[in-house]
Amino acid sequence: MYPKYGLMPYRGAFVAFHWNILRGLSLSVDIVQSEQRKNTGDNKRRWPPYWKTLGYMLYMPMVYLGPPQKYNDFITQSEKPKPSCTPREIAISVARILRSGGHFLLMEIMAHFFYSSAMAEWAWMGERLDYASLLGYALSLEFNYYVCYLFNYGFPGALAMVEGIEIPATAPCIARLHRCSQFWRYFDRGMHLFIRRYVYEPVLGGQRTAFRLVLSTAVAFTFTSTWHSFYSHNLVWCALSALGISLEVITIEIRKWAPVKKFEGRYLASPERMRMVKCLLGSPHFLLTMCACIFHLAEVDVCFVIVRRILTGFPFPIVPVLVAVYSGCHVALDVAEWEASAKQKRASP
Known part of the structure; x- marks a missing residue:
């Protein structure tokens, strides 16, 4: 062809x-x-x-x-009833399509000025950039990835909603997806629901033990790497993502131990202290999630250069990066609390 x-x-x-x-x-x-x-x-x-x-x-x-x-x-x-053709429905549909057009325009502007797609194949560029430019380049890769998905899934969603068909939603802001499991649950919602239904849950088999959860995660990411043709950078991406979710499972299991519960009850009884510890432990995990995504967005040599220079650069850039992701964890927890409060208000009569 x-x-x-x-x-x-x-x-x-x-x-x-x-x-x-x-x-x-x-x-x-x-x-x-x-x-x-x-x-x-x-x-x-x-x-x-x-x-x-x-x-x-x-x-x-x-x-x-x-x-x-x-x-x-x-x-x-x-099979649902189709929406009525009212001025309000027409205005909402047009607004959704225009918003997708705005995402497309932003995507084109980023591709024109940031060169993230072209630089994704230049390992030598990562070595020559200063640390501030390197961090900006890594962030541009992540944000361009997010904006592309906003258009790719938002535009068909806007067209489908015209006739009342709801498709899996686009991702919320990636800056608030501080846990690896959160990122995979909401970033590509349709693929998550597909893998969960046809890969993850059959392996899990209703037994939510730590071993089954880790095994199901490994099989799900094996499917994901197969779907992405077993390219080396995607293998690293899936391996790091599986590691991040496995660490979450292990942390949940550790918190069930009696000595850990006793420690939490004695030293972390207040919500403020527990929140601080969550953010301290969540900061490296948030950074792991971002590093994993970088491997999906560029050639493997480029990714290793970016990750090596950022993680081994002490005190700059690793200390400011950890401070930034620590603050991001606090913001993510605040947003989760706001959403839970709003949901509770809507549910109350």
């Missing part, structure tokens, strides 16, 4: 084909499990509804940009 039609049609077909691999997997598993739950004793195989299945596989807003959505969720959304 590439020699005949060129790069752009080939790339579009390549991406859509791989998205449909995931959709086909979701379709197969959901249909088989639906037939098993019926348990009517009738061995006759029933085919899924043709037009709904075709719509799921080729739904235009998501066929190229994504995000992945489970088959049953899409069918449920497609």
